[in-house]
Structure formats: structure tokens, C-alpha cells
Amino acid sequence: MARTLDDLAELSGVSRATVSRVINGGPVSAATRRRVLEVIEGTNYRPNLAARSLASGRTGVVGVVMHVDPPLLFEDSYFVALLHGVSDVLADRASGMMLWLGNRSKEETLNRILGTGLMDGVIVTADNLDDALVDGLLASDLPTVLIGHRRSDLTASYVDVDNVGASDTITTHLIEIGRTRIGHITGRRGTVAGEDRLSGYLRAMRRAGLKTDDLIVEGDFNRPSGLSGGEILLDREVDAIFCANDAMASGALQSVRARGLSVPEDVALAGFDDLPFAAELDPPLSTIRQGVHAQGSESAKALLSLLQNPEGGPRRVLLPTELVIRQSTVGVLSG
Amino acid sequence: MARTLDDLAELSGVSRATVSRVINGGPVSAATRRRVLEVIEGTNYRPNLAARSLASGRTGVVGVVMHVDPPLLFEDSYFVALLHGVSDVLADRASGMMLWLGNRSKEETLNRILGTGLMDGVIVTADNLDDALVDGLLASDLPTVLIGHRRSDLTASYVDVDNVGASDTITTHLIEIGRTRIGHITGRRGTVAGEDRLSGYLRAMRRAGLKTDDLIVEGDFNRPSGLSGGEILLDREVDAIFCANDAMASGALQSVRARGLSVPEDVALAGFDDLPFAAELDPPLSTIRQGVHAQGSESAKALLSLLQNPEGGPRRVLLPTELVIRQSTVGVLSG
DNA sequence: TGTATGTTTGAGAGCGCTCTCAGGAGGAGG
DNA sequence: CCTCCTCCTGAGAGCGCTCTCAAACATACA
Numbered sequence: 001m002a003r004t005l006d007d008l009a010e011l012s013g014v015s016r017a018t019v020s021r022v023i024n025g026g027p028v029s030a031a032t033r034r035r036v037l038e039v040i041e042g043t044n045y046r047p048n049l050a051a052r053s054l055a056s057g058r059t060g061v062v063g064v065v066m067h068v069d070p071p072l073l074f075e076d077s078y079f080v081a082l083l084h085g086v087s088d089v090l091a092d093r094a095s096g097m098m099l100w101l102g103n104r105s106k107e108e109t110l111n112r113i114l115g116t117g118l119m120d121g122v123i124v125t126a127d128n129l130d131d132a133l134v135d136g137l138l139a140s141d142l143p144t145v146l147i148g149h150r151r152s153d154l155t156a157s158y159v160d161v162d163n164v165g166a167s168d169t170i171t172t173h174l175i176e177i178g179r180t181r182i183g184h185i186t187g188r189r190g191t192v193a194g195e196d197r198l199s200g201y202l203r204a205m206r207r208a209g210l211k212t213d214d215l216i217v218e219g220d221f222n223r224p225s226g227l228s229g230g231e232i233l234l235d236r237e238v239d240a241i242f243c244a245n246d247a248m249a250s251g252a253l254q255s256v257r258a259r260g261l262s263v264p265e266d267v268a269l270a271g272f273d274d275l276p277f278a279a280e281l282d283p284p285l286s287t288i289r290q291g292v293h294a295q296g297s298e299s300a301k302a303l304l305s306l307l308q309n310p311e312g313g314p315r316r317v318l319l320p321t322e323l324v325i326r327q328s329t330v331g332v333l334s335g
Numbered sequence: 336m337a338r339t340l341d342d343l344a345e346l347s348g349v350s351r352a353t354v355s356r357v358i359n360g361g362p363v364s365a366a367t368r369r370r371v372l373e374v375i376e377g378t379n380y381r382p383n384l385a386a387r388s389l390a391s392g393r394t395g396v397v398g399v400v401m402h403v404d405p406p407l408l409f410e411d412s413y414f415v416a417l418l419h420g421v422s423d424v425l426a427d428r429a430s431g432m433m434l435w436l437g438n439r440s441k442e443e444t445l446n447r448i449l450g451t452g453l454m455d456g457v458i459v460t461a462d463n464l465d466d467a468l469v470d471g472l473l474a475s476d477l478p479t480v481l482i483g484h485r486r487s488d489l490t491a492s493y494v495d496v497d498n499v500g501a502s503d504t505i506t507t508h509l510i511e512i513g514r515t516r517i518g519h520i521t522g523r524r525g526t527v528a529g530e531d532r533l534s535g536y537l538r539a540m541r542r543a544g545l546k547t548d549d550l551i552v553e554g555d556f557n558r559p560s561g562l563s564g565g566e567i568l569l570d571r572e573v574d575a576i577f578c579a580n581d582a583m584a585s586g587a588l589q590s591v592r593a594r595g596l597s598v599p600e601d602v603a604l605a606g607f608d609d610l611p612f613a614a615e616l617d618p619p620l621s622t623i624r625q626g627v628h629a630q631g632s633e634s635a636k637a638l639l640s641l642l643q644n645p646e647g648g649p650r651r652v653l654l655p656t657e658l659v660i661r662q663s664t665v666g667v668l669s670g
Numbered sequence: 671t672g673t674a675t676g677t678t679t680g681a682g683a684g685c686g687c688t689c690t691c692a693g694g695a696g697g698a699g700g
Numbered sequence: 701c702c703t704c705c706t707c708c709t710g711a712g713a714g715c716g717c718t719c720t721c722a723a724a725c726a727t728a729c730a
Contacts, residue, residue: 016716016717099422
């Protein structure tokens, strides 16, 4: 059983360099190539990635960095879906995937990532406006693609959805069904998604000439903050609530119910994400569908493209979203 | 900025070998060690893992193999919890984690894993009685720890829970509250968990002298099979149903409700896993709590121990489970 | 036939690290 | 003062691969 290139070289009667060329697609005569391939066939040779990395600086291994609190990762299927999308693409075109989660400090994680030298590039979830880990990766010479964070610096590669536009769309939907006192429960402040969704809401309201003075309540993307936020907004007599994600919308729904009010007759309700449970709420939730799996797979494609052609400039992908209208805003749909 | 050991050697006026000793804890005089450490301090040197791997055969990187259908991974928080547990332990004591999911064929995955040569060892989820991927890993010279699969071959290292004993326990609980026609909806056949939980059920029933002839229905661990299995068992006039996991129990609950029967008065209901939603069902579900996070972390510890002392024989860990009694078997708990 | 051009191949120098081996320094014992 | 031991340290040989360079050979054209 051949273990090294030299073994293969001896077995096939050519030099190590030639075997390397065959394996890596270099210029070799057809006859030689065939002979070497035959030898390789019968020998289950596997190139040593460490050696290859040392010699060429490339391994084919890609890093995926999701520096979130493990509990969040644990609860929120968002990250699992993202990982799923990334891994689907990498399975075909990369030789492996290293995963970096949030169980160390950001500084420590950054150091380890940069230190291993085993990865050709990384994909990193960038939820916050400011993030030392993301900044550190961008500042390093490790090719990096961001998920969910469009940096203002214009040199980073990223994959994101148009949070502002989508929020504007769903807010406009609430306006079009005749609501005028539309409250908003924001996402966690300091996150891109939270800030951008707020911006979209404000843009739509302003364009329609509607007031927002007392209609914005701060949430944190978790269900309880939707419940408490809903109570506050109901006190202020809203006729619709747009929550920055579905989890908070389910909390808000509970607050509406608790007052004996009905959705959507008394209060229309809208969320963001279209996670699986959104369709199963009672009534089913109108929301914005963002393809999380696609965000993962597109970010992997972007990174691979970046690795293949580093000179091509940053890759910037803005994925489309879709307004999903269900009974929480329009009542019983006529069939 | 020092990039290599030679740089550090030059800066601190010693040889490369000595710097290597300082970094790896070899025998060095206190004075030299201090001097070298000072140089390292100010220079954010990071050892190159590829080079280290090539020279020593070790990288500190561990592989985690979860060859499940992505949809399953996506839906079932079991795997995320497992990963969480593994990563918590590896964060401290390993220099990285490679993740291998089920988006390739088992053969292809096996080849890639064995081929990279970048991992010191792997942790692999082994759900099925037969699994070519698991067999291949065990047959290779890569140190391997199994999760959830106690092989009969007695040479493998593994972490598992006592499925048989736990099933016996919860079945016995149903017997003790006076039920006699206790149905069982099995897990997917061919899985260790499915078969072992069935065995435990049978053992408890036999010991109590109860018949099981028409009381066993085949399920597949998913909710719909719990619903349909529940309907079949209700036709056969059971007074209790033990489902091989919580997801199926929630389906079975729905089938009981659909007939206007009440839990636990007419039919007592029990599950297995104690996933978060189990406590939130109406009524809350009696079940077996198995620490999934602990399974992950223990398997990581077992692997690290195996790597540190390969001669110590296989590591075998059987984690405890806990019977969690809620209202689905005992009605309203007196306070 | 001679020169220019192109194709295919091998030799060999690393990539950055670990680890063995042997030499030097210093102390203990005769 | 010499020998023996112990403790530290440096030299140097790899680990398995990639990649440059130049040699060898083939082909084309004048």
C-alpha cells in the first residue's frame, strides 16, 4: 500500500514531481498520466494534507465561525440551518470544514483561528454592528466572507438579505390593510438585523405620513421580550404590531390573546424569518421569508470563489426575501 | 513580527530546538525559558499546525462525525445539543474541531476523514446497529469514540446511556400506577435506541406478567408515526402508551385528544429524551431524561483521554438517566 | 542541417516543525 | 586533578508535499 508520493513514483517508474502533477492536474503526457493513474487506482493512496499545506499553503479546509452563546445556538434553528447550507456546498468542493463556536472568548477564538494555519478561508456570522472577532478576521490575511453583516467598509465579502427593504415591505403591507397605529418591537440593539429592520419600518411609516412617536419598543429577539413589548404597545392602543422576528411575534400574540383581543381583527401581527413554527401559530403568522439555508450555501460559494480568484475583488451577495401573507394580518383567506 | 521558530530563536539568542522545547514544555533551564517566553510575549508568534502535524503526526484537531440526513439534523435538537457538549470540552483542550455531516455518501465521508490526516481522532454518532462508516472508522487506525452505540465487539470506546434499563424503569412506573394494557410505539427499527428501548419495555412487562401480544406498534422516532401508532393502540383499548421518544409521544397525545379521551385518566402517556418541549405539553409529559449535552462532553473527554494514553484500553462510559414524572402519568400533582 | 519553439520530465530546494543524538558545562566523588 | 554523571543545549535529519529551474527531447521552420 502506497503511503507517499515517493512510493507512487517508484511503483510507476516516474519521479515524485510527475506524480504530483498527475494528482494536481499539471501538464503531463497522456501516456504517463494513464500509467500513474493506474498505479494510484490500485493503491488507495491519500495525499497528506498537512504536508500539502506546508508546501503550498493550501489545505482545502474552510472554517465556519459562529461565535454565539451556545444556548442561543442550541435554541435557534437559524444557525443550524445556516450550517446546513454551508456544509451542503462545502461537501462537494472543499476537503473539510472546521467549526468554531462561541465557547471561548472572542480574542481567544480569533487567535486560535489565525494560529492553526490549517484553513484556506473562513465564513463568519456577523450579527453585531461591532465585533472584535469579525474585525480581526477582516484585518488578517485570511480570506473571509461575512454572513448577515454588510460592513460599511466596502472591502469585505458578505452575504446578506436586505433587512431594510423587507421590513419596509411588510410594514407597507400593514399600512395597505388599513392600519395606522402600527407598533414595532425591535430586535436587540446593536445588531445589524435589529437596526436595519427598525430603519425599514421607519422608512415605510414616514413615507405613509404615519406617526411613530410612542410606537417603538425595544426587544431582544427573544420571545419574552415580545410578550412584554406587546403589553406596552397594547396599552398605547395600536392596531398592528410588527416584530423584528417570529419568536417575538409569538410572544406578542400571547399578549394580545391575554387581553381577549383577536388577531387580526383588533390587532394585526407580523414577524420576520418565517421559521417553521410561524405557519403553525394560531392564527398563522404573516412574516418575511428569508432563505437561511441559501444564506449558508451562498456564503460558501462566495468563499470558494474568493479562494479561486482572490483578485476578483470582494464578493457581495444580497439575497431576496419574500413577503408571506397569512391570517395574522388578513384574517380568513377566502378560498 | 516573528513568524517561525527560527525567528524566535534568533531574537532570543538560542537554537530553534530550545524554543521548541519552551513551547512544548521540554527540559529547559529556568533562565532560558524566561528569556524565550519574554520574546514570545512581544511577538504574537503562532505555531504552524501543518508543520507540527507533519513533523510529529499530531495536530490537536478532533473530528466530529454526525452522518445523519441534514433534515434530521435540522429538526432535531438532539444533535445540536450533542455538538454543544462536545465543543464545550474541546474548546479548552483541543486546537480545533472538524465537522463531518451527512451530505456525502458514507463511503465518501469515510475516505475523506481518513484521507485528511489532519485529525488526531474522531467522535462519531452511531445510531444504527450496522453502519459502514462506523465500522470503517473502527477498523482504521484513527482513535475513535462512539456516541450512542454500544458495540458488541468490546474493543471500541463509546459513550452511551442504558436504554434498556431506562425503558424498563419508565414501563415499570406505568405498571406501578396500575396500568395493565400498556402499548409501546417503537423507534425506528435497526437503530440501537429503538431496539434497546423495546427490550426494556418487554423486560418490564414480562416481569410483571403482562401480555404484550397486540400492544407493540412500529414507529420511526418522528411525530407522525406517534400519531398513527397512537390511533392503532387506542383501537386496541390500551390504558397507557410508552413512546420510544418525546416527538412520537406528542403525536400520540394528539391521537388521544382526537378521540375525546383524557390523559392520564383514560390513557397514561410516557416518552423518552426529555427534550425542552416535553415539559410544555398539555399535560406535561412523563419521560426519561438523558443528558444529551453530557453525552457530547463525555465523549470528548473519552477521546482526549484516549489520545493521551492510547494504551489504556477502550474507554466505556454509560451515563445515568433519570425518570421524570409529570402529569401525563400521574394527573395533577398534589402540592 | 541549424536554429527557434514547445512539451515533458527530473532534480532539488524548501515549507516550519519535532526529535534524536551528541557535545559542553558544571558538580560530585575518588 | 581526573573521571563520572547529570543537566542543558545545538546541530541536523527528516515529515510528505509543491514548485521552480533547467535539462532532455520533439517538432517546426528556414
